[in-house]
Amino acid sequence: MRKMTFKQICTGVIALIAVGIFPLLTTNTFVQHIMILFFMFGMMGVAWNIMGGYAGMFSFGQVAFFGIGAYTSSFLLITYHVTPWIGLVAGGLVAAGVGAAIGYPCSNLRGHYFAIASIAFGEIVRTHFNNWKLIGAAEGLSLPMLNEGFKNFMFHSSKLPYYYIMLVFLIIALVICYLISTSKIGYYLRAIKESHDVAKVLGVNVVWYRLIAIMISAFLTAVAGTFYAQYILYIDPESVMLLPVSVQIVLISMLGGAGSVMGPVVGAAILIPISEVTRVWLGHKGTGVDMLIYGFLITLISVYQPKGVWGLFTNLGKRAR
Amino acid sequence: MGIIHEPGQEGKMKKACLEVKAVTKHFGGLYANDHIDFSVEEGEIVSIIGPNGAGKSTLFNCITGFYPPNSGKVFFFGEEITHRRADTICKMGVARTFQVVQIIGDMTVLENVMTGALLRYGKISHAVKKAEEVLAFTGLGEKKQFLGMALTIADKKRLEVSMALATQPKLLMLDESMAGLTVVELREMIDLIKSIRKNGMTLIVVEHVMEAVMEISDRVVVLNSGKKIMEGSPKEVVRNPDVIQAYLGERYVVGQ
Numbered sequence A: 001m002r003k004m005t006f007k008q009i010c011t012g013v014i015a016l017i018a019v020g021i022f023p024l025l026t027t028n029t030f031v032q033h034i035m036i037l038f039f040m041f042g043m044m045g046v047a048w049n050i051m052g053g054y055a056g057m058f059s060f061g062q063v064a065f066f067g068i069g070a071y072t073s074s075f076l077l078i079t080y081h082v083t084p085w086i087g088l089v090a091g092g093l094v095a096a097g098v099g100a101a102i103g104y105p106c107s108n109l110r111g112h113y114f115a116i117a118s119i120a121f122g123e124i125v126r127t128h129f130n131n132w133k134l135i136g137a138a139e140g141l142s143l144p145m146l147n148e149g150f151k152n153f154m155f156h157s158s159k160l161p162y163y164y165i166m167l168v169f170l171i172i173a174l175v176i177c178y179l180i181s182t183s184k185i186g187y188y189l190r191a192i193k194e195s196h197d198v199a200k201v202l203g204v205n206v207v208w209y210r211l212i213a214i215m216i217s218a219f220l221t222a223v224a225g226t227f228y229a230q231y232i233l234y235i236d237p238e239s240v241m242l243l244p245v246s247v248q249i250v251l252i253s254m255l256g257g258a259g260s261v262m263g264p265v266v267g268a269a270i271l272i273p274i275s276e277v278t279r280v281w282l283g284h285k286g287t288g289v290d291m292l293i294y295g296f297l298i299t300l301i302s303v304y305q306p307k308g309v310w311g312l313f314t315n316l317g318k319r320a321r
Numbered sequence B: 001m002g003i004i005h006e007p008g009q010e011g012k013m014k015k016a017c018l019e020v021k022a023v024t025k026h027f028g029g030l031y032a033n034d035h036i037d038f039s040v041e042e043g044e045i046v047s048i049i050g051p052n053g054a055g056k057s058t059l060f061n062c063i064t065g066f067y068p069p070n071s072g073k074v075f076f077f078g079e080e081i082t083h084r085r086a087d088t089i090c091k092m093g094v095a096r097t098f099q100v101v102q103i104i105g106d107m108t109v110l111e112n113v114m115t116g117a118l119l120r121y122g123k124i125s126h127a128v129k130k131a132e133e134v135l136a137f138t139g140l141g142e143k144k145q146f147l148g149m150a151l152t153i154a155d156k157k158r159l160e161v162s163m164a165l166a167t168q169p170k171l172l173m174l175d176e177s178m179a180g181l182t183v184v185e186l187r188e189m190i191d192l193i194k195s196i197r198k199n200g201m202t203l204i205v206v207e208h209v210m211e212a213v214m215e216i217s218d219r220v221v222v223l224n225s226g227k228k229i230m231e232g233s234p235k236e237v238v239r240n241p242d243v244i245q246a247y248l249g250e251r252y253v254v255g256q
Helices: A004-024 A029-055 A062-081 A084-103 A111-130 A158-181 A184-194 A198-199 A206-232 A242-257 A263-286 A290-303 A310-318 B056-062 B086-092 B109-117 B122-137 B152-164 B184-199 B210-216 B234-239 B239-250 B250-255
Strands: B015-029 B030-041 B043-050 B071-076 B095-096 B171-175 B204-207 B220-222 B228-230
Touching: A004 A029, A004 A263, A029 A062, A029 A184, A029 A206, A029 A242, A062 A084, A062 A111, A062 A206, A062 A242, A084 A206, A084 B250, A111 A242, A158 A184, A158 A206, A184 A198, A184 A206, A184 B109, A198 A206, A198 B086, A206 B184, A242 A263, A242 A290, A242 A310, A263 A290, A263 A310, A310 B095, A310 B109, B015 B056, B015 B086, B015 B109, B030 B056, B030 B204, B030 B228, B043 B056, B056 B071, B056 B171, B071 B095, B086 B095, B095 B152, B109 B122, B109 B152, B122 B152, B152 B184, B184 B204, B184 B210, B210 B234, B220 B234, B220 B239, B228 B234, B234 B239
Parallel strands: B043 B204, B043 B220, B095 B171, B171 B204
Antiparallel strands: B015 B030, B015 B071, B220 B228
16 A cells, blocks of 8 residues: 655655755755754644644644643743753653543544634633743743754754754654555545544444544654754743644645655645745735735645645646556 | 345254343333333344334334343343443344444545444454455445445445444344335345345345345334234235334235
8 A cells, every 4th residue: 555656765865864954055054954953844834734634633822832832841941951862852742642632522523613612722722821920921932042952953054953853853754654544544544534433333442542642742842842942942832832832733644645754754844944935025014914925825726726835746646656 | 244044044053142021121111112122033023014113113213232122132142232331242243234324434444344344353464354255245346435425225224234244243233224225226125135145144124115025035023003913924914904104004914
């Protein structure tokens, strides 16, 4: 079934080498910054896709997992001087736990109702963090300046280490998603997406497999959150827990192609540069211009290519053969 | 599909495959199933007939764990399954289809059946092998690369039966698998059901198509307004005045 072809593997290796040497060719830190955000949103898109694209759980609350990851590692680092690498795993586990705790009572929610519940979840978490004194409430957390190095997950002189770390995270997320899509879990999640009834008569424990998808998705999103905290060195609920970020994650995946391993990466490659470039060029006067362009692209894609940009690629590939 | 045996040879050795005892399900004041009792022996085909709204599909849902019955009990080979989860009941060996076909539209025929086979095989390659076996048996082998949604209604129903068979059940429950088929397709479905039972499967069939019911059933259970009004051989059932009045109409009796 769906095994990669030799041609696909070759394309993948070439793409990998290209992104691997790319930052060495440019000294423009803005370009590097865009690439880092592209990888980060790509990873969150991949994580969303496991829930939304495969299992049909359209989550608009991913930013809660992102924030939980960022806050867990930052809190552990500031209060207990725990290395962010352990914080990263801890954040992932906390997010997975929270995801399971909220996912279980939502087991019977599908479609729009799940989406509504996920928005509520994201907003509840944000409001809570905004008022939680222990973790800085609305003031947020500033990470201490530590010595540069891999051990402290902190690099001040260059963005390159961040670039490569995030690239590796993205690749790990892609490998996990690929393994899921070609295994029993992937097929069961797709059955659940079609309908709970068809999944149940095939002997699928719907509640359990949905929780697995939520937990994996939450873990990966939280890892991206920890990365963000270490990269920006300052977090507050208004930067890591806002609803528009959740929406952006969904748009990236839908535009690129929900339900395919590479789709969200393609979506992030298109949308993140647009978003960052309009933000910098137009400044606050241009707030929302990126959303205008997004809206236009999404309309085009949903009308002409419902499977997303990635679906366009695979269709062209089929025609060429 | 297990051991092949000639139905009827074991005689008294047969065990009760399914026992339904006083199952009651009401939605508010409407009793969809009112103290329904019946049992199915191993290797038998039992048909459930009755007019629309008689409670046939509700009974299916109560047996397979999709609805919890309000009272009454269901036993599968002596083990109570009344309030078990639907997927647990499937794992124990009860497979079913739906009145409105339930397949996975954006998977190929092979993937659909393979997803069912994954219940007994952890490895994809083993499940694929099993799925191909099932598709060869049900006659969908040539269409295995078609997307589920691209099939005709007859093929979709055949696919749904294939998916159910891939979970390797001991009891197969078909909910109107013959509704809306052409004469040729109906013939093919009847032949398929007959060859499934030849492999030792026990079947419960909800059906409106009387010629099929007459041909395949060992026994027929008749429901009307949530109550069981009669049970017997197909011939007994079509001669019973209550059944005729409730369901078949005078016309059918004249035809006999």
